[in-house]
Amino acid sequence: GAGVSQSPSNKVTEKGKDVELRCDPISGHTALYWYRQSLGQGLEFLIYFQGNSAPDKSGLPSDRFSAERTGGSVSTLTIQRTQQEDSAVYLCASSLSVAGYEQYFGPGTRLTVT
Amino acid sequence: DQQVKQNSPSLSVQEGRISILNCDYTNSMFDYFLWYKKYPAEGPTFLISISSIKDKNEDGRFTVFLNKSAKHLSLHIVPSQPGDSAVYFCAAKLRSNFGNEKLTFGTGTRLTIIP
Numbered sequence: 659g660a661g662v663s664q665s666p667s668n669k670v671t672e673k674g675k676d677v678e679l680r681c682d683p684i685s686g687h688t689a690l691y692w693y694r695q696s697l698g699q700g701l702e703f704l705i706y707f708q709g710n711s712a713p714d715k716s717g718l719p720s721d722r723f724s725a726e727r728t729g730g731s732v733s734t735l736t737i738q739r740t741q742q743e744d745s746a747v748y749l750c751a752s753s754l755s756v757a758g759y760e761q762y763f764g765p766g767t768r769l770t771v772t
Numbered sequence: 773d774q775q776v777k778q779n780s781p782s783l784s785v786q787e788g789r790i791s792i793l794n795c796d797y798t799n800s801m802f803d804y805f806l807w808y809k810k811y812p813a814e815g816p817t818f819l820i821s822i823s824s825i826k827d828k829n830e831d832g833r834f835t836v837f838l839n840k841s842a843k844h845l846s847l848h849i850v851p852s853q854p855g856d857s858a859v860y861f862c863a864a865k866l867r868s869n870f871g872n873e874k875l876t877f878g879t880g881t882r883l884t885i886i887p
Contacts, residue, residue, distance in 0.1 A: 662815070691874060700776070700861065701816070701877040714874065749815055759804050759865055761875060763815030 660684065662764035664750050670770045671740055679735045679767045683752030690733050691753075691761060692725055694746040701749065707733065740771045775799045776864050778878035786886050791849040793881050795862030798843065802864040806875065807836060807847045810859045819860075820847070852885045859883070 663682045671677050683690050692704040703717035707727045718724070722740075727733040737744055747768050751761035777796045785791045795805075803824040808816035822829040822836045822845065829836050835848045849856055859882045863875040 693877075698879070700778075700879040701863075701875075703874040703876070706874050717874065751815070759873075759875075760806065760818040760821065762818065763808075765813065765815045 662750055662752055662762055664748075664764040664767050666767060667765065668768045668770075670772060673742060673771055674739055676736065676738045677740055677769065679737075679748050679750075679769070681733045681735070681750030681764060683731065683733070683750070684762055685731075687752035687754055687762070688730065689753045689761075690727055691751045692733070692735050693749045693751065695749060695766075696746040704735070704748075737769075740769075742771045745769055745771045773798075774879070775802075776862055776876050776878040778860075778862055778881050780881050781879070782882040782884070784884045784886055785852050787854060788851045791847075791852045791856065791883055791885070793847040793849075793860050793862075793883065795845050795847075795878055796843060797845075797864055799864070799866070799876075800843070801867050802876075803867040804865040805836070805838060805845050806863045806865070807834075808861045808863060808877075809856075810861060810880070816861055849883075852883075854885050854887055857883060857885045 665680045688709045690707045693701040695701050705725045706714040722738045725735045747766040749766045751763045753761045775798050806821040807819040809819045810816040820831050820834045822838050838845045859880045861880045862878040
């Protein structure tokens with residue numbers, strides 16, 4: 659079956675512009691996560707959606723970052739007024755709510771802010 | 773504050789030998805640990821996991837050992853194969869009543885298998 663997909667795969671933007679990153683989770687997965695990996699760093703948690711519950715936004719680094727999940731499926735991560743330190747690979751993952759804790763990752767979006 | 777640490781950024785192992793990747797954690801509230809493998813330009817893929825109530829879990833060539841008193845876990849790959857060359861991430865989940873929770877990842881260890 660189809661895995662987690664993300665688009666675009668690469669995004670180059672100028673400092674100060676807004677960007678939107680998209681994630682399509684595995685069908686039937688109720689949990690969706692966003693992480694980012696900066697150069698030489700581990701994966702840093704950003705935000706987590708579980709069903710109809712309020713999202714866990716505790717990892718968002720600033721109020722320039724926001725995310726939504728429409729219809730319990732597709733999610734969009736928005737970064738406003740991008741800064742150079744936002745350059746990273748943004749990874750989306752999804753998981754089943756009750757069948758273990760394994761998260762399945764998409765290929766990521768590489769964001770470069772110039 | 774790095775709660776999950778992988779102190780070796782890289783490791784080279786001869787093909788056929790055992791690869792041992794190490795991970796240390798500081799938060800005693802972690803109750804589930806996972807290893808992920810990542811190839812360049814791909815997302816991480818789940819490899820193997822272990823609950824904090826166990827000290828060993830084995831799946832084919834892969835075995836994860838957990839030492840709770842030392843807050844240490846390790847991944848053993850034997851025998852190592854060239855296709856095992858990748859970056860390996862250790863991850864941990866906090867104890868929760870809700871099941872799924874965010875994972876806290878280490879910084880990764882790049883494993884290179886030498887033919």
